[in-house]
Amino acid sequence: MIYINLLKQRKALDYIKPYIPGKPLWEVQKELGLTRVIKLASNENPLGPSPKAIDAITSRLSGINRYPDAHAFELKSVIASQLSLSISQLIITNGADELITLISETYLESGDEIIVPAPSFSEYDFGAHLMGAKVVSVPLDNKYQFNIDSILSAVTDYTKLIYICSPNNPTGTYLPKYMLKKLLHSLPKNILVVFDSAYSHFATKEDYTNGLEYVRSGYPIIVLQTFSKIYGLAGVRVGFGAAPKSIIQSILHVKEPFNVNSLAQAAAVAAITDEEHVDRSKQVNTAGREQLYKALNELGLPYTESMSNFVLVEFGTEAKKIYEELLNLGVIVRYGDTWGMPKHIRISIGTHEENSILIEAICSIQSKGENR
Ligand SMILES: *Cc1c(COP(=O)(O)O)cnc(C)c1O
Numbered sequence: 347m348i349y350i351n352l353l354k355q356r357k358a359l360d361y362i363k364p365y366i367p368g369k370p371l372w373e374v375q376k377e378l379g380l381t382r383v384i385k386l387a388s389n390e391n392p393l394g395p396s397p398k399a400i401d402a403i404t405s406r407l408s409g410i411n412r413y414p415d416a417h418a419f420e421l422k423s424v425i426a427s428q429l430s431l432s433i434s435q436l437i438i439t440n441g442a443d444e445l446i447t448l449i450s451e452t453y454l455e456s457g458d459e460i461i462v463p464a465p466s467f468s469e470y471d472f473g474a475h476l477m478g479a480k481v482v483s484v485p486l487d488n489k490y491q492f493n494i495d496s497i498l499s500a501v502t503d504y505t506k507l508i509y510i511c512s513p514n515n516p517t518g519t520y521l522p523k524y525m526l527k528k529l530l531h532s533l534p535k536n537i538l539v540v541f542d543s544a545y546s547h548f549a550t551k552e553d554y555t556n557g558l559e560y561v562r563s564g565y566p567i568i569v570l571q572t573f574s575k576i577y578g579l580a581g582v583r584v585g586f587g588a589a590p591k592s593i594i595q596s597i598l599h600v601k602e603p604f605n606v607n608s609l610a611q612a613a614a615v616a617a618i619t620d621e622e623h624v625d626r627s628k629q630v631n632t633a634g635r636e637q638l639y640k641a642l643n644e645l646g647l648p649y650t651e652s653m654s655n656f657v658l659v660e661f662g663t664e665a666k667k668i669y670e671e672l673l674n675l676g677v678i679v680r681y682g683d684t685w686g687m688p689k690h691i692r693i694s695i696g697t698h699e700e701n702s703i704l705i706e707a708i709c710s711i712q713s714k715g716e717n718r
Contacts, residue, residue, distance in 0.1 A: 431558070492510070
């Protein structure tokens with residue numbers, strides 16, 4: 347029998363575009379038959395996870411017949427003491443991605459609006475579309491900086507959430523502290539600022555804020571953090587949110603009890619306390635950014651100065667071809683068309699050696715282009 351599907355999916359789902367992840371290493375290896383492939387496409391930690399996180403997972407393996415702690419008490423305690431927050435101001439989630447969905451489920455009714463600076467991280471739109479809410483995009487300025495006045499003028503009676511990703515993915519630009527302060531002071535108090543500081547550890551500018559000071563002083567803000575980036579745990583899925591207690595309590599209504607598995611909880615406790623690994627990761631990233639800037643300057647390729655672990659580079663009309671040629675040479679980067687930026691490529695910072703391989707690959711593609 348041929349099954350004819352007469353089930354109607356929810357209308358809201360028609361607006362959801364599928365997420366396009368960076369190509370996995372194994373896929374490129376298999377497709378192109380290459381032995382050496384480097385991935386500079388998903389902003390992962392090129393140094394790998396903290397060795398302490400690996401030990402923590404290994405030592406917990408024999409306990410995986412048991413359900414995990416639904417409250418992730420140990421992890422919350424460690425985060426709370428490290429960030430001077432209370433446990434009631436924290437929620438632990440299956441990556442920050444899950445938290446974005448939970449925030450959407452908590453606050454968005456059909457017809458509500460979210461404000462999202464553009465270009466930015468696609469999961470914000472996903473959460474809104476899932477709930478039948480409307481996405482109001484506010485473009486960043488021509489240097490990809492935030493413009494608080496244009497964000498404020500996009501506010502309507504239907505606005506529930508304002509997303510600020512700082513440092514912003516994919517531009518690497520950030521919202522200076524005085525601007526966040528101005529935003530929080532200007533907004534009606536029935537709007538929640540969702541401050542995604544997934545890349546906060548890579549920021550080196552003095553006027554950068556990860557937003558936590560405003561959580562501590564009780565503003566309507568939720569700060570998103572993840573273990574997928576500097577902590578090197580993208581594969582086990584764990585992140586967290588920090589917000590005033592009443593906001594956390596609302597979001598806990600929609601959290602599934604066992605959303606974060608026991609190995610991820612243990613790994614996160616170990617990773618966040620491994621200061622040495624975090625410091626080294628930050629140093630390698632800052633040096634890697636400089637290495638890449640220097641090469642891009644020499645190649646005459648314009649880029650946006652980044653406070654993160656990736657750099658947005660303008661390759662012009664050849665961008666797509668260059669992306670594909672890099673792939674053929676075993677270097678995976680992220681092509682900008684997902685953000686409506688067909689002339690751009692986002693390159694994650696790798697180890698010194700990986701960055702050198704990337705730079706050499708760009709040089710070889712460029713010189714081949716000149717000889718054509
Ligand atoms: C990577 C990333 C996250 C976190 O992702 P998870 O792996 O789900 O924790 C959140 N926000 C932005 C902007 C990111 O780039």
